[in-house]
Amino acid sequence: MWNTCGEPLLYLKQFKLVCRQIGVPESPQLYKDGDIMLGGIFSFHSKIPVVLNFRGFQFAQAMLFAIEEINNSTDLLPGISLGYKIYDACGSIARSVRVALSLANGNEVASDTSQAPCIRLSQVQAIMGETSSSPCMAIATVIGPFHIPMISHFATCACLSDKTKYPSFLRTVPSDYYQSRALAQLVKHFGWTWVGAIRTNDDYGNNGMATFIETAQQLGICLEYSVSFFRTDPPDKIQKIIDTIKTSTSKVIVAFLSFMDMDVVLHELSHNNLTGYQWVGSEGWIFDSQTAAMDKHHILDGAIGLSIPKAYVSGVREFMLDVKPLNSSGNKMFTEFWEALFSCKFRQSQPSSGHQKGCTGHEDLTGVQNSFTDMSLMPIFNNVYKGVYAVAHTLHSILNCNKTCNNTVQLEPYKILQLLKKIQFKTKEGDEVYFNEDGDPAAKYEIINWQPTEKGIVDFVTVGLHDATLHAGKQLNLQNRSLIWAQNSQQVPLSVCSEKCPPGTRKVLQKGKPVCCYDCLRCAEGEISNITDSITCVRCHPEFWSNERRDACVKKKAEFLSYKEIMGALLTAASLFGTCITNVVALIFFIYRKTPIVRANNSELSFLLLFSLTLCFLCSLTFIGRPTEWSCMLRHTAFGITFVLCISCVLGKTIMVLMAFRATLPSSNVMKWFGPAQQRLSVLFFTFIQVIICVLWLTISPPFPFKNFKEFKDTIILECALGSAVGFWAVLGYIGLLAMFCFILAFLARKLPDNFNEAKFITFSMLIFCAVWITFIPAYISSPGKFSVAVEIFAILASSFGLLFCIFIPKCYIILLKPEKNTKKNMMGKGAPK
Template sequence: MLILELLLLMSVLIKAVQPDCRRQGKAQLCTCFYVLLFSTLSLTKKMCLFSINYREFKFACTMIFAIEEINKNQNILPNHTLGYEIFNACGFSNILQSALSLSNGQDVVTDELNCTKVDTVQAIIGHSGSTPTIGFARITGRFRIPVISHFATCACLSNRKEFPSFLRTIPSDYYQSRALAQLVKHFGWTWVGALSNDNDYGKNGIATFIKAAQEEGVCIEYSQAFESTGSKTSLKNIVDTIRTSKSKVIMAFMSHREIKILVDELYKQNITGLQWIGSDAWITDDSLADSQGHTLLIGSIGFTVRNAQIPGLGPFLQEVNPSQFPKSMFFKEFWENIFQCSLSPNAMQRACNGSEHLKYVKHPFTDVSDLRYANNVYKAVYAIAHALHNLLSCKQKKGPFANATCAQPTTIQPWQVKYLLNRKSKYLTLNICKNPSKLHDANKILFIYLFISTMEVATIGYYDAIQPSGQQFTMNNVNIIWGGGLRTVPVSLCSESCPLGTRKAVQKGRPICCFDCIPCPPGEISNTTDASDCVKCPFGYWSNSRGDECIIKTVEFLSFNEIMGIILMMLGLLGAFLTMFIFAVFFHYKDTPIVKANNSELSFLLLFSLTLCFLCSLTFIGRPTEWSCMLRHTAFGITFVLCISCVLGKTIVVLMAFKATLPGRNVMKWFGPLQQRISVVGFTLVQVLICVLWLSISPPSSYMNMSYYREKIILECRLGSAVSFWAVLGYIGLLAVLCFILAFLARKLPDNFNEAKFITFSMLIFCAVWIAFIPAYLSTPGKFTVAVEIFAILASSYSLLICIFIPKCYVILSHQTSKGSVKT
């Protein structure tokens, strides 16, 4: 069997009538089209033991069709004929040998019809592969022979310094590779494997893909290359890598030969469930249906150039017959393969004579529904024809060359054809343009294809490079069957996506796609998946429990609606009610000896002040405001001084009364009712003065404390002047200590004056409460600070009320006589 891959070489022959010239040269060229003066196809048979590549054979016939169409068109190259020669590809060395031979010049032997002699080929079309093209394009470039490729996509060929005469009608892999990287990102695949041919096409293409993929945030788990002619060890290594890898998406920048070998081996080892992404070299190749493991490729996606129609090509291909090319071994082999017969006599197979017709055969060769790459050959022929036509139509002194000269019609040089191709051809893809918006349509719009059923393809969308990022992909409404038969988009990740409320933390020594998900710290959130960093909440906000939303911070203060506030409020109201009850009892029994003996005026004033003390505790409950903050502290300070002043007055009265009973002593005149009132007012005015100064200099104010708790705001009363606050407390403490000392001194007085014992005990509790209050106040946060202060107020107030008045009430109520008298 034969393999046919093509390289076309073309030139122009001037004729007076339609000539019929034969080439007699000795070039041994592989995979080349060579256009001389030929009206029939002559193919040199090379014994290569491979099967025919029908796609390459269709390329050859498309070239023949285009040349015949041009030769029949009187508007292009009138009175001139395009000739051609097609060479088989049997080895890279033969290609280079033939390239050197062509560059040195090929003599054309003319016949009786007086054909013009040409020395060198005017243009070369081909090769389909990038590596062979690189090999001979370097040589022909030295002689400025234009090379136009219809399928060599390696981006390296865009280097004009290295390949000055190379042109092509297919986009460079630079654009395809970048588009494939964006395709991978589009479907959320961030962990992929990369395979390629071990040649210039594969290495350059996959390198561009990997670079573009990394720019898109895609990680490559592995990257390996092999050739169909390479060792089995390299293939085994790749299969083992695929088996053990975590990625389920593979980018294969290969030709159809390598992908066939690879999927066959994967099929044998039952390695399935992979999502393949293909380069245009194999993604639409019909020959893949012949591979054993082609079912593994169902669901593959990739890019290809836009489809095209070539009017008249279909009937032309159906009319192909070996009789048209009797000396061509390729057409003979092609015919025998199509009809499974033999054109040679005495053969083992069924005999055939060429009368069979291709229009009755369903075969990829005659299928013209997909001519996207054949159209590239068609355009290449027309590009050369128009360049030659422009050269022959040149008018002297208006020419494109030096001094406005034209080319000599009988000696058109390859560099002149190249010059016109570079300047005026509308058929060629721009080769070195870096701006996608300036490219030919074949460069800027690539269609996504999907293998379905048995190697059929369907359009699932398209990619437009000139659109803004995020709008380059447009998907058709197609039910896609992905690799492995999945109905949903496959997942290929090194690490699962980080949910809201977490951030990515890259695992040490691994690619950025491998990460751990770390919860956002308090006060920070992430409201997107796979967030790289957490964002701090704005002022006054805090993160919720999930860490995915900032919510307004909870404002904390001691309110009337919570249990602790309700309990403290009830205790305060109970104390005030109890005080008023005792006040009512004392007032009702004000004429009894026990009330009179305990200085009823100071007792009533003390009960009034205790009522205010109980009620002032309520000002500490509720939302702090500017007025409530000033009221609570000043009211507390003044009422407590009034209370302690009354107790101090009662204590002094006890002491003075004892002194007054001693013979020769008349001290009560120095501390009578008037002096008692003056002392109480005087002691209280001192506290009033301190509070006035406090409110004047730096009064208490409401304050949102955000430093103690990060997750909530403590709404509290800022003291303003701390000196004033501690002065208020210190003055209360000074009076309490003085009262305690005097009461302690009077504790052993006669029973008739035993009130000093109760005052001593009450002052002891009072002082103990307020001494314990100081460290508790300084160390307790938030609303508990207020609760401690209220507790101290209530505890000290209850201690005075219970120790001083409850025993008297008990005596009054339990020992009253039927006449309303009380036993003493």
């Protein structure tokens, strides 16, 4: 139990307080007695100017219709009559609170104020209203401690879902939390990332826009501006908003406004002839026929937004248009309403002006066209209707109604509120009514589009649905219908701060601007972006490279020294040519093996040298073609071993020349220390050392196929990695050491007295060999890719040809063209022909 001051009865008993009324009592504008009373708070008048508001009257009529239908029902609350006390809030929050307290405590003056304690029950069991969020917040705050249920039909502010602040507030309209998120999803669906926003400067607009902005940021939508105003603001503030719209670059405006504020904005937009903007609206104005009727300049044509789903309540239209029963019930509102409805004056009221006709009270409502006869707000009427029925079903349950109701049950507001929160039923139209834990219904919206007709009026066309109860990806469902956009366009307008970055580019934010404003930079070489509006460029896999458009990675061209290309073919031909020449020389030597010139140069070493030269020419072929694991190991080891074998033979021939000269000296038997057996062992020994080096190299860290990505940006160089660089340079170093030693010995023996001193030719061959390999090192290091392989092959072929030509060609010349010199005497320098 509660007192008139809102204090609990326990407190009153403790201090023995009494009720005293302060101020003039409030009288309801619409009243009917009943067994159980329901309260209603609607705005029948606007504050400035004071004019009758037909919408508020319609809402009240919807409440009366539901009450009359319940009273005439035998299934719901049988034997119980519902009465009502409906107050006019006049659009004032202060007055809303005052009349709410009147509904909670009554206006009766106690006969004996000194003895009348505040133990009276609540005057009404539930309150229907108010229409706007801010008055509802104030009322719910005041009556919350009384636990009197308050059911609003159109207060959508998400803040009212906070049950710690508003424990007794419920509503039959969805919370703006869902509407704001749905609006953001709708904006995102059409690709509008750069929008402006206007909101009503009250709890409805501010809270709704705050949720919209939060969701929009999550979806990548930026607001160029967000401005607020209230319809009572001075003209200069509203003009600033118009100027903001004029200077903006966004073409989409999200308007979270009540219909009254939208009317003010529309008037200013018409005055400034601001057209061509795509409007996205909240349910506060988007399906308001009066706002559409005011849009004479078609500024809002093509607007799209969310509305409460269409509904139909059978009988409510006929009930609303039959207003005469209100007169018979003695309600004070009837006279004023009738005069406003028909623009006439009753004689008992103020004297009519010369331009106004007198009222008879029997005027025909059939031909009247105004906001009262407009039934476009039927979804809101349905919300009022469902709210009254929710209370009735709750009372029906508490009173244990079957065929009759138990009138002895004590009705307590707290009990009614708790059961009302859990109530669930279906209306006669099949709508399911229930409240969630926040006192809200299921959030479902229709997406409507303003489409002008040939008659110049606006048709609210349903183009989709939004159901917040579904999975996130399935909530927004647009039907396959043609939409009309701003300026009667068939194309979806474009509203972005920056054009989309195509594939092959990435977004770079513009300094000091929102994330929707950016520049598009082309991806660097080797990087791609294959989606629109990519924020980064992805580097291609090392085996791939970006194409010219930078939107795809293409496989790099694999490059290696191939037999099919000119350079590879020429080197192959040179190798085979050298092999053939070597074999021809070997054949000549074999045919003339018994001639002095062949025998004088140790034919065994000569044939071994020719064999090693053949291998040298052939080993160059292992460097041509795609590198494999075996070819990489073979090419360097075969090259190293065959060249050591070759140099060993040349070294043996050089030593033999020196030994032969020493053998001609008196009392010298040096030749017995370097006979054929020693010559073979020396070649075998020198070659064996190289074999050991190669085996160690292959065992520890052998060469292997390697893909070189660094040499060229768009080409893969297939080459053989050395594995152990020490092994490679050890092989080359050993060859070079033998070559230098051989060169020194040959140089020392170049002037020995002999008609055919082979040391001279060995000196020349070693000079060429050393020159080739000395120049090879820098050329090899500086040559890129396959050219380094070509340089190595060239060095092998050049040094091989050098040895072949310098050592064997002079002999072949004598054998074939100068046979007269191919004698023992001539070899010994005796009997040379003149």
